[in-house]
Amino acid sequence: MPRATIAAGRTLRPGMRLPLLALAALLVLAAGTLLVLGAGGDAPKPTVAASGSQPTVLRDWIFRQDPDDMGAGAGWARSVPGGRPVEVPFVANPGPPAGPQGEQAYEGSVGWFERTVEIARTGTYALRFASAHHETTVWIDGERAGRHVGAYEPFEVRERLEPGTHRVVVRVDWRDPDARSDAGFRRGWFNWGGLNGRVTLRPIGDSELDRPTVRTQVDGDGARVTVTARVRNRAAPRELRVQGTLAGRALRFAPVTVQRGGEATVQASLDVPPDALWSPERPMLHELALGVGDEAALRRPVGLRELGWQDGELTLNDRPLILRGASLPPGIMDRGDALRPQDMDALIAQLGAIGANATRAQRPLPGALLERLDAAGILVWQEVAPWEPAGAWAARTPQARMAATETVERAVRELRLHPSVVTWSLSNELSARGHPDGQAAWIEQTARRVRELDPSRPVSADLWGRDLPEQALPMHDALDALGITDYVGWYEEIGAPPAEQERVARDRLQRMRALFPGKVIAVTEVGAESSDENPPDAPGGLAFHADLLERRLSTYAQVDGLDGALVWNLRDFLLRPDFRGGSIEDAYPTRVPTPGVNAKGLFTSEGEAKPAVEVVREGLARLMD
Template sequence: MLRRCLLLSLLAAFALPAVAAAQSDGLAQKTLYKTGASSRYLMGGQWWYRADPGGTGTVSEFAANASTASWKAVTVPNAWNAKDYSDASFAGGVGWYRKSFHLPSSAKRLSWVVRFESVNYRARIYLNGRLVGKNTGAYLPFEIRLPASVLKRGGTNLLAVRVDDRRFPTDFPPSGLSATGVPTGGWWNYGGLLREVYLRKIDRIDFNTVAVLPDLPCATCDAHVTYKATVRNYGDKAQRVKVTARLGARRITLGTASVGAKKFATFTKRIAVKNPKTWSPTSPYLYNTSLTASDGKKTLQSYYERTGIRSIKVVDGHLMLNGKPLNFRGFGTHEDSLDKGFAIDDAQREQQIQWAREAGGTLLRSHYPLHPYYYERLDELGMLAWTEVPVYSVKTKYLKQTLVRQLAAKELSTAVQTNINHPSIIVWSAGNELSARPGPVQGYYIQRAVKQAKALDPTRPVGLAVAGYPSAGCQPEYGPLDVLGINEYFGWYSGPNGQIADRSLLSDYLDSVRQCYPKKAIVITETGAEANRDGPVEERGTYQFQQDFVNYHYGVYASKPWLSGALWWTLEEFAVRPNWEGGNPWPFSPIHQKGLITMTGVKKPAFSDIQRIYKGTKQWGGAGQ
């Protein structure tokens, strides 16, 4: 016994320097959101940033040299062009981030992964001067395994990330130049490590994907829950793996299998749940559904997850939650602030959610998957989410390229896999404002995206947000969709040939949409008017005009009982692009000022109008038609 105690003391003594070094690097075993794999270390503390004008810097200059001369100390998340609203800032450039770190443990059996929650837009990741991974895209997480041959288990490692946020017409969202040479794009192009970075420890076995899908036939029925977990063996030898889960206090065995070295295995189990506690806006009950992978004796990896048992379906052209019709009211939102750009923190996310609740809103939508914190809080609060991918305004001539369509559909698949377990998400949206007259190119993309989303998640409807123009008519290419989102700005923009300039045409237009798609759920995904000053109610851009716009448009929506919901675009102001006008004769470029709250946190008068309307609307469980 004495010998064993001495041995344990020696091992602990040797382990302490690694832990202490990791802590001094700013690594902390914590996360900014709850769900996901265990053993995540937030890579906080000091990072270094350096611009690379022209993008011509060499690997040895930026990724292999530990010198910090000419580098700027920053914290991550970081948007390098926050507060810079110049044309050059929006057009994008190249920057490098670097961080020195020590592993929390030097044990040889362990593998290590770096997880990036969002990098905009093209990333190359280097470890100790060696390229170890690449990624293209933003708003979704990706992971890079750190090769054992490059990793310094007992010494200082240098992580370097080259970020290129110059956008192309085939990106999501696309960017380029207009016919007059003005940069185009849907929202401000912030460059950098826009969400946090984690170091993940893997003891041979890791959870690759986890899906927990509820099936609730009716509000008072017994339910079923299907678990589908894919594990990966990072080890050099086959490993016997047992996967178990919990649904609240109930223990579930998913199975046992031998997983070959560097191989994957999927475990699936469907269980019956008698008298389930359902998730709803009035009672958002969440079940702890944590999973563990073990070798039969020792836990190798665990995965924390929660689920809500609820159903979301389209029935006779209406979105139904637990068998009751939805008529939600909510807001569009962007992750943006004057001081941090896109790289906001949880306090700012929470502020947006509380503003939405204060106004009586029950749903949030953005043009891209939001940070996981949003979805976790919406789950807890009984709020809803329309989750969209940034396949926004991609021109048909680019969508025509097979690779672009494939990447767009993959974007939706990744968003589904990443966020599948949040009961708050009621619609997967394949994009926003593609051509209002979809031909076979867009039709093929819609078919592919819907098919892939439903293969991963058969429990939710799939939708698309489209520009609301009467001239578009009925479009058979929308056939595979369950939900159609209408972005309508009648009485604000004029539209092609002035077709939406007259707001009195809105009611008839909505009726025509219903006639085209009687079996689809119809949602107003956008409406709004800019406001930045006092003035006459007839003058566009005044607070008074915005108030009148709110009351008129929501009055029309109230007369359409078949609508499943309506959203104001947006809750809070955000930066769009240089020379933005937004239909306002006195704009404040580049700020989108349809928001009801300014970027300095001041509520506009129309906030009270929205609040009165939203709180006076029965948003779940009404009659519906």
């Protein structure tokens, strides 16, 4: 449930806390060159332009770890001594998964990031962080500019800056993950810390454009596309005219009169032919470009498609849609959750290797990864609520529930332009009646709010397979789609004959289909651990894993009305150093665990394919038969 506080705006002059850097900036300007300098005047980096509205990506930083938390008292907010060059996104502790070093890495630390930026023209600038974990404080020229708590959601710091060199310092604190979990910031993966999303800087003009939406309504001759956006006025009361194009065709927005500090929503529609639509088979993307003169601009790649979820059937562009794939890991070995382009490309390729048209994410995905999923035609079952373990619920006070709702709202607004997002999920492994401390009522209320923000997608929750509902409750009535976890043969029905395991799994799904005839139903977790440390056919072995998934996917193909299956997980990932498989330890005492790793992946943490990859590819294809 991230929270942010931003300092009041003020004009920062380069000389306020940086007399030496200001002098250096004058020398640079005298030479006729504009530079962005790293800490201590390192090699030149891209210039931050002061005109237009497009952001400049700030990749290069200096980083210094501060395990004793001495930096604040030593004045590092003004300048971080020492340090090493890093490229953001960056986490300081990507591993190892276990052992003394893994335990130390998991417990967290404090880290400081620093760089300088050169500003060419006086104005207001927005420094945007796509994600940071966990407690982040930002200083500009030694003055505190903002603070944020949480991860996996963007936040901004805005300041009025004068021409010259300005120093940006960021302190990130990710210590004591257990205390953060008790405070409601839970995660089922490693305690990676740092700037785990990209950082950008952009100038703010007299007007701003944001919160774009694109809604597509398909008919037999093509589709009607409606575009909306929010326009804000930072100047005197006036009429604002938003111009726009979609796929190279003009969008005609009516002019709006907006008071100083006010805002308005503009809307325009156009018709497109059938071949302009997005689908997994043909993931066509178009550029949406909006602007207000030379004051504000917004450009995004978008896909045009319509989802349907009537009578328990999921459709895309009026055609039946069966979801097939595997969940994405929250991070990867040696990088954590600070994914680079090559890491994201590798994940897309691995989804392609199993013939996936869908995946699942337990945290809001970064925009760069969603753009790749858009382009690849891979749909995302996207969780947007604060993550919880099975049956748990941390938001037990009105304040915590309000914060959870705000987290959901921010994620929906941030991600709704991506055609790959197929549903907004409000829970991980929800118990049959919800947690008694208000979870059911929260889901009902939040589902209504999500539909207000985005009526174009179903709202869902993932149900705990061990505690499935016996009756439909108002909580379930508020949802359009249900994901079901299935660990029969791993955590449940341990040692039962394979035929009995398949009967139990099939009967559960058929019971859910009968109980919720009007809802989309898909399996959103199924799997078992595997590694070459165990005998192939024994629990935890590679052949055991492949056999269980082959049997189970064959069972799913026989269940009428099932809208898809997503295997858990695409790739092994780091969890916590003391993890040995959870409740499975006592059931399989001879099994050799992979310490600190969730080993249910189809690929190892190093990216090597396990034997289950091929059987999953074939099994997912059978869901379409």
